[in-house]
Amino acid sequence: MSDELDLGATTGAFGVRQFIGKVNNAMKSTFTPGIWVHGEIESWSNRTQHAYFQLVERDEKGTATIHVSLFANNLRRLQPLLRQHRLTLQDGVKVKVFGVPDVYDGSGKFSLKISDIDPRFTLGDLAAARDEIVKRLIAGGLYDENRERELPAAPLRLGIITSVGSAAWHDAMHELEESGIGFNIKVANVRVQGDEAIPMIVEAIWALGSRDDLDVILLMRGGGSRTDLACFDAEEIAVAIAQCGLPVFTGIGHEIDHSIADEVAYAAYKTPTACASAVCELVNEFVEETEDVWASIAGIAQQQLALAESRLNERGNAIRTKAITAVERAHTHVALSANRLVTRPLSLLATHETQVDFFAERVRLLDPVNTMARGWSITRTTAGVTLRKAGDAISGDDIVTTFSDGTVVSTVK
Template sequence: MLHESSSVLSSDDTFSVSEFIKTVNQAVKKHFGQGVWLHGEIQELKIPGHVYFTLVDNDGDKKAVLSASIWQGVYSAMKSKLAESGLQLADGLKVRVFGEPDLYSGNGRFSFKVAKIDPRFTLGDLIAQREAVVKQLKLKKLYDANRAVELALVPMRVGIITSVGSAAHADVLKTFKDSNIGFTILVHDARMQGDDSVSSVVAALQKMDTRNDLDLLMLVRGGGSKNDLIAFDSLEIATAIAECRLPVFTGIGHEIDVSVADEVAHLSHKTPTACATAVIELVRDFIESTEQAWDGIATFALRELESATSRLADRANRISSKVLDALAGAGKR
């Protein structure tokens, strides 16, 4: 060792690499005590066992980046806590985490070892983002636009936007098939979660809306965590729905999930199956009302026929009586 153990170092003090890393870690631990809370956005998430990601803070044009990790055992407990709030770690998620900084001697990498996470911070951020999107839609007069679109009297031609091969896709097609009504169904595949989901759904909505052989569009996706469904709170998807000339029905997530896409849709439903059922009920209501109208027409026609028959018989009887009276009078003369 070529340096004096002192709080004040001279320019001649020399550390070995391991001594330097140990000294830095001691200094960091002394300054931050038993840990510190940080907040930032998750990027480059990897979960091969232990969890590794980059915690990013964007302040205008400035960007601060810190490597972070969560040991597998800690993550197992953390994952359950996140699930209780309907969350899971994902790129783009803003988080508040507790842990301690560490300079690892094995690779010289400075990182932050996460021990706890605050789900309330993430939920609050998601709510704030959602409220900002709704505000923009209302300012642009798009919030109620699709609800003002006229719905076809008998929506038999349905365009479905979903992930082909998913449970939602299968459930919706089965529901229509089981109705025994001759719907015309067109399906457009779209990514329902992940980095490309927003652009994929927007493109599908815009393409299907240009068709002249459809009466309405359905946007459906099964349930998932809050950040699985985060795309449906985006301004881009909400705007695409609002600008559709066809009415858009949504069935996104589970019964407790309500997205901005649901809010701007012509009608929203709790699940994909419920969405399909709603379309079927519209057609059944029309069939029932038509049958009732025909029953009314038939009843009216029957009554009119019976009345006309009665009047005709009465008139015939009167004519017959007059003829008989005339013949009788002629016989007397």
């Protein structure tokens, strides 16, 4: 100590390393055992075994920044805690960290050497940010807008937004291919985390949503930490989904994950595989319902055909019975007519013969010969004129009287 005082008193100044040491000692005594500081991570770098980043705070005065060092031993010790809460340290994540301030004498750089982190702060910030976004979506009438879109009964034309080649992509495509359904697929290859993710996903939603050759959009991303999936809580993506002209299905993360994108989507599924499976199930349900309808139609048609056949048989039998009856009646009528044709002439002939005999008898009875045989006679003039009364005879005329056995000539007096 005496040497340091003498040095300062002698020269009137501290050496650089000495000054930095005094500063570090002063900060250590002031902030023992350390201090909690919160801010947003920027310029995250862990290319070596250590990690470095800037912890920033923005307010009306501008941006305040402090350099943070997370050395390998503390980084390894904190990894289980981060994994437990499914957090990843990266740009844009707000954190509350514990450490001690330090000035590195090799560069004079002031930094905060951290040894602990409070995951509840980060989770709380994420939840609070989500809540604010959801409130704005509800107030703007966007929260339920996509669920008002019309979903075809058999969505066969799919627009897929994901990172092509990722596990999510392979899982979803495997599910679609294994279904045996002939899907028509259009793909938008996007980043699903990092700074480029949000604008790429938004652009893909608008691009696919404006097409008229798609039925539904599938937005999919595999599992990851909460911070890896943070882009799906972005208000820009939520607005794009809400206003998309097509129904949007989401399959983001694992079963325990639920993003704002999930909340505003037409339908949300736990994983990319479940999302693809849901589309397959919709098509299969449509096919089954269609087959059931066709089976019902076929059953009704068979019933109608059977009923028609029964009625036709009944009518055919009735017609057959009537035809047989009519034929039998006709046959009887023909037989009767034939019999009449046989018997009628004979009957008529016999009747006419009887009539002829009757008339012949009458003629015979009226024959003058027969009449005269009964004592009658016929008197005529010599000219053959029949005298029917006495006044027809003229005195002096000769008249001839015919008897059955001869004639007598007389003179009228």
